[in-house]
Amino acid sequence: MTDPSRLPSDVDLEKASAARCYDYYLGGSHNFEVDRELARKVESRVPHVKPLAQDNRAFLRRAVRYCLRQGIRQFLDIGSGIPTVGNVHEIAQELDPEARVLYVDNEPVAVAHSRTILEGNDRADVVQADLAEIDGILGSEQAARLLDPEQPIAVMMVALFHFVPHSARPAEILRSYHEWMAPGSFLGFSHVTSDHHPELLQSIIDLYADSSNPVTSRSHDEIRELLADFELVDPGLVYVPEWRPDTEEDRWQDPARSLVYGALGHKV
Amino acid sequence: MNDTSSEARGSTPEESAVVPERDSRVAEFARGWARVVIGTSYVPMGRPELWEFLEERTERLLRALAADSFDAGNVNELAADLVRVHLVDPLALRRTLELLGSRLPGLARELGLVHGDTAERMNELLASFGEGFAAAVKRRVLADQDLVQRAVRDARDGAEEALRASEARFRAVFNSSALGIAIVGLDGLVQEVNESMGTIFRTDASELLGCHVLELCDPEYRESFRDEQDALLAEVYERFMVEVPFTTDDETLVWTQVSGALVRDADGEPEYQVVLYADITDLRLLNERLNTQATTDPLTGLANRTRLNTGMDKALAPGAGGRRVGICYFDLDGFKTINDSLGHPIGDELLRSVALRMKEVAEQRGALAARMGGDEFVLLVPDTDGPGGMVPLVERTLEEVRRPVRIGGHELKASASAGVVEQPVAGTDAQLLLREADITLYRAKEEGKAQWVLYDAERNSAARRRFELSATMPAALDNNEFFVEYHPVRSLDDDHVVAVHAEPRWDHPDLGELAPERFVELAENTGMITRLSDWLLRQVCEHARGWLRGLGERAPVVAVDLSGRYFRDPDLVNDFRSILADSGVTADRLRLGVPEDALFDEVGDPVDTVDIVREFGAGLAVRDFGSHYTDTRRLRELPVTSVHIAGDYLARIAEWPESDPLDEHLADSVINAARLLGMSVVAGGVDTRRQAERLREKGVHAVRGRHAGEPFSAGEVEQVLADSLEGSG
Numbered sequence: 001m002t003d004p005s006r007l008p009s010d011v012d013l014e015k016a017s018a019a020r021c022y023d024y025y026l027g028g029s030h031n032f033e034v035d036r037e038l039a040r041k042v043e044s045r046v047p048h049v050k051p052l053a054q055d056n057r058a059f060l061r062r063a064v065r066y067c068l069r070q071g072i073r074q075f076l077d078i079g080s081g082i083p084t085v086g087n088v089h090e091i092a093q094e095l096d097p098e099a100r101v102l103y104v105d106n107e108p109v110a111v112a113h114s115r116t117i118l119e120g121n122d123r124a125d126v127v128q129a130d131l132a133e134i135d136g137i138l139g140s141e142q143a144a145r146l147l148d149p150e151q152p153i154a155v156m157m158v159a160l161f162h163f164v165p166h167s168a169r170p171a172e173i174l175r176s177y178h179e180w181m182a183p184g185s186f187l188g189f190s191h192v193t194s195d196h197h198p199e200l201l202q203s204i205i206d207l208y209a210d211s212s213n214p215v216t217s218r219s220h221d222e223i224r225e226l227l228a229d230f231e232l233v234d235p236g237l238v239y240v241p242e243w244r245p246d247t248e249e250d251r252w253q254d255p256a257r258s259l260v261y262g263a264l265g266h267k268v
Numbered sequence: 269m270n271d272t273s274s275e276a277r278g279s280t281p282e283e284s285a286v287v288p289e290r291d292s293r294v295a296e297f298a299r300g301w302a303r304v305v306i307g308t309s310y311v312p313m314g315r316p317e318l319w320e321f322l323e324e325r326t327e328r329l330l331r332a333l334a335a336d337s338f339d340a341g342n343v344n345e346l347a348a349d350l351v352r353v354h355l356v357d358p359l360a361l362r363r364t365l366e367l368l369g370s371r372l373p374g375l376a377r378e379l380g381l382v383h384g385d386t387a388e389r390m391n392e393l394l395a396s397f398g399e400g401f402a403a404a405v406k407r408r409v410l411a412d413q414d415l416v417q418r419a420v421r422d423a424r425d426g427a428e429e430a431l432r433a434s435e436a437r438f439r440a441v442f443n444s445s446a447l448g449i450a451i452v453g454l455d456g457l458v459q460e461v462n463e464s465m466g467t468i469f470r471t472d473a474s475e476l477l478g479c480h481v482l483e484l485c486d487p488e489y490r491e492s493f494r495d496e497q498d499a500l501l502a503e504v505y506e507r508f509m510v511e512v513p514f515t516t517d518d519e520t521l522v523w524t525q526v527s528g529a530l531v532r533d534a535d536g537e538p539e540y541q542v543v544l545y546a547d548i549t550d551l552r553l554l555n556e557r558l559n560t561q562a563t564t565d566p567l568t569g570l571a572n573r574t575r576l577n578t579g580m581d582k583a584l585a586p587g588a589g590g591r592r593v594g595i596c597y598f599d600l601d602g603f604k605t606i607n608d609s610l611g612h613p614i615g616d617e618l619l620r621s622v623a624l625r626m627k628e629v630a631e632q633r634g635a636l637a638a639r640m641g642g643d644e645f646v647l648l649v650p651d652t653d654g655p656g657g658m659v660p661l662v663e664r665t666l667e668e669v670r671r672p673v674r675i676g677g678h679e680l681k682a683s684a685s686a687g688v689v690e691q692p693v694a695g696t697d698a699q700l701l702l703r704e705a706d707i708t709l710y711r712a713k714e715e716g717k718a719q720w721v722l723y724d725a726e727r728n729s730a731a732r733r734r735f736e737l738s739a740t741m742p743a744a745l746d747n748n749e750f751f752v753e754y755h756p757v758r759s760l761d762d763d764h765v766v767a768v769h770a771e772p773r774w775d776h777p778d779l780g781e782l783a784p785e786r787f788v789e790l791a792e793n794t795g796m797i798t799r800l801s802d803w804l805l806r807q808v809c810e811h812a813r814g815w816l817r818g819l820g821e822r823a824p825v826v827a828v829d830l831s832g833r834y835f836r837d838p839d840l841v842n843d844f845r846s847i848l849a850d851s852g853v854t855a856d857r858l859r860l861g862v863p864e865d866a867l868f869d870e871v872g873d874p875v876d877t878v879d880i881v882r883e884f885g886a887g888l889a890v891r892d893f894g895s896h897y898t899d900t901r902r903l904r905e906l907p908v909t910s911v912h913i914a915g916d917y918l919a920r921i922a923e924w925p926e927s928d929p930l931d932e933h934l935a936d937s938v939i940n941a942a943r944l945l946g947m948s949v950v951a952g953g954v955d956t957r958r959q960a961e962r963l964r965e966k967g968v969h970a971v972r973g974r975h976a977g978e979p980f981s982a983g984e985v986e987q988v989l990a991d992s993l994e995g996s997g
Contacts, residue, residue, distance in 0.1 A: 028412065030412050058310070085310050086310060113415065115422070247315045250315055
């Protein structure tokens with residue numbers, strides 16, 4: 001599944017990584033000066049980028065907890081990035097230590113990092129692969145050990161698909177996952193948009209264009225179309241602060257400033 | 269990060285026991301605290317959980333404030349709890365310290381936990397809190413940084429390990445591959461090769477090191493190879509593939525399929541080429557053999573039609589300076605006879621010998637010799653310079669064909685006819701050229717065989733019409749397009765119809781009704797005459813039987829003209845016998861008209877058929893009497909009962925006494941000769957009474973032609989006879 005010939009260029013610390021910038025926004029220390037430099041640039045243009053990132057992370061937590069309450073005990077977190085604060089296995093195994101989690105990322109550093117974190121946890125593991133390599137992911141030894149394709153699963157694709165350009169056929173990728181997921185499964189999904197604050201997102205896109213992770217924005221309709229195979233859990237596809245907030249206080253005055261739509265899809 | 273949240277939320281049992289019930293003011297304080305720190309960094313818990321967490325911390329802070337002795341460690345620990353739940357930002361610390369400094373003492377007093385001045389204790393508390401927080405953040409950052417550095421290191425190690433594994437795999441492939449693999453520098457010099465390279469190039473692999481990759485290909489292919497290489501190095505292509513030959517020192521020819529790809533360094537700059545060599549020599553030979561089989565005539569080894577077509581396509585490709593092309597179409601004369609009489613093995617042997625000779629002549633002149641099938645051959649001569657240039661080639665070929673061939677005990681003398689076309693390539697095509705050459709050949713055969721004829725548009729088109737007519741004749745016979753017409757033969761003595769003369773006619777769907785002059789000679793040339801004559805005899809006998817049945821002895825004798833070729837055909841005897849048997853008509857009802865020369869063979873003896881016809885009892889009439897004086901006297905020996913004469917001079921004697929004395933003399937001499945032989949004389953083409961008068965005066969017995977009466981069909985014979993009797997009174 002891994003292509004050894006491309007590894008050396010992947011361990012590239014001269015380019016900022018979206019995952020490590022994200023960690024920086026969350027207040028993590030798993031980042032390098034090159035990442036912080038980019039993150040600070042973004043922050044100067046989008047001052048609320050930290051709450052924005054944190055709210056996206058909070059969406060992941062709320063979605064995972066929702067799935068746990070629905071009885072889901074296995075998770076596939078794709079594009080998990082470097083393990084920063086509030087990882088899926090922490091959320092899930094806090095509630096049920098038997099819950100199983102498989103992380104997937106294509107970045108070798110993130111994978112090495114995750115492997116270190118997960119040492120000694122026999123119910124969570126990581127696979128290095130691209131999102132599109134579905135056969136490689138699901139056919140991996142780790143997947144065979146942790147995931148039961150006959151049982152409902154929660155697949156998390158949070159803040160992932162805006163790194164998938166149109167040319168990579170995102171709808172087909174999603175369809176492949178949908179086909180594989182057992183009935184009763186969930187799909188956690190979030191995606192940036194320029195629907196209401198295009199100037200804010202454009203600043204981010206411009207700055208990220210030089211990083212190893214260029215961004216593709218999509219509209220509400222486009223995202224809904226991507227998720228067409230799924231039924232959406234109430235309240236549907238909304239800005240993430242609006243998605244089942246813990247308290248009224250967690251609502252944003254202008255949720256659109258979060259720039260991120262979130263939804264939890266349900267395969268009936 | 270493992271279990272940070274659950275660890276952080278933990279509070280010691282004895283502490284909870286001290287404050288069993290939480291005051292709503294504590295909860296209120298915690299909510300305010302949560303409000304100011306939320307958003308400074310991500311805290312992996314929902315807001316209500318954070319409230320609870322901060323309520324517990326508030327209570328511990330209150331106790332620390334109220335305690336008799338200050339426990340700095342406890343406050344350090346408490347601040348570190350915040351870092352553990354990931355409240356790590358300096359802003360969170362600042363806001364916490366502000367909140368505690370301004371509101372914690374007031375809350376403590378409201379709750380009745382402290383009285384009096386708390387300023388000193390608060391200083392201690394805030395300092396310890398700040399110290400604990402900073403220390404925890406520092407630990408955490410160091411741990412995180414260590415972790416991420418380790419992750420990078422691991423990833424790099426993994427990459428290097430993978431690289432090593434990949435390198436090892438490449439080595440294994442490199443060493444064990446049956447493909448030749450060469451690492452070639454951007455300068456084209458071979459830097460490294462595997463053992464298979466040595467095997468392919470029939471040398472020691474090390475000999476190839478340092479040589480230029482272009483040296484591994486024969487000189488005439490280097491340019492195209494270089495072009496491919498250049499395109500690769502200029503990054504026009506990702507990879508290239510060529511097939512090139514290489515001649516080894518011991519003159520062995522090796523064909524290689526070469527594919528190359530560029531390898532780049534980490535910066536994406538071209539670094540070297542990997543060039544793969546496959547030995548395709550055997551494959552190539554096999555292909556060539558298959559190709560040869562597909563384009564060679566198996567019997568003679570000459571080119572077949574396929575290769576001729578390819579050759580013609582090349583020869584007909586437009587070129588500079590108005591190219592010309594020549595085609596000779598050959599056909600062996602009388603090959604069928606050789607095949608029939610000596611057998612196919614001998615025939616095949618003859619074809620092989622002739623083909624070999626043609627090939628030699630052709631190759632000397634840069635022409636292509638091809639067998640079209642049967643005994644037909646074609647020479648294709650590209651880039652000719654006019655019809656004249658074709659003559660030596662054609663004559664030399666015909667000469668070669670005529671040279672005797674020894675096969676087994678036979679010495680065969682073959683000959684061929686040839687049609688020659690030589691034209692500019694513009695305005696023609698392969699099909700057209702071959703057809704014209706074929707028609708020209710047909711003319712050569714028509715004009716006497718063993719010779720060549722040059723294409724002539726006008727003559728060819730006349731020949732083509734004849735050719736087409738002869739080609740449609742067999743189908744026409746099957747379709748009953750032919751019918752028999754009868755011409756009365758009228759006696760000049762009593763004006764009675766004494767016989768009828770049968771004549772075949774062709775009701776051609778396109779050309780209308782055709783007289784025998786249009787097709788009989790044609791049928792003789794193509795051999796159709798046998799079938800046509802056979803049919804004619806059958807028809808006539810059929811009609812004659814009907815007349816005998818209806819008219820008895822009054823039924824007329826039927827005269828039928830037979831071609832010389834048919835008359836000499838050894839099969840005639842059998843055919844004639846079966847026709848008579850089938851119809852039940854006796855031979856004495858027929859009078860067969862044959863050309864004088866058909867009665868004698870080459871040495872002047874009467875042909876066998878004459879005797880047989882005599883045996884049957886049929887009468888013979890000589891058609892072109894007087895044309896061969898030498899043989900005339902011999903007619904006495906033959907069962908010839910009459911002669912037929914015809915010609916323009918017979919018409920002209922009607923103008924007597926103004927007629928030409930020469931015409932008078934000719935008529936007199938022919939008629940007298942016949943009379944001296946004791947044969948009756950029938951004149952054809954007699955249209956007028958005056959003409960008939962003159963012929964009667966000269967001793968002619970009967971006439972055909974308009975004077976004798978209009979032609980009629982078989983069914984009308986009774987009427988014609990009746991009219992004739994009536995007319996004569």
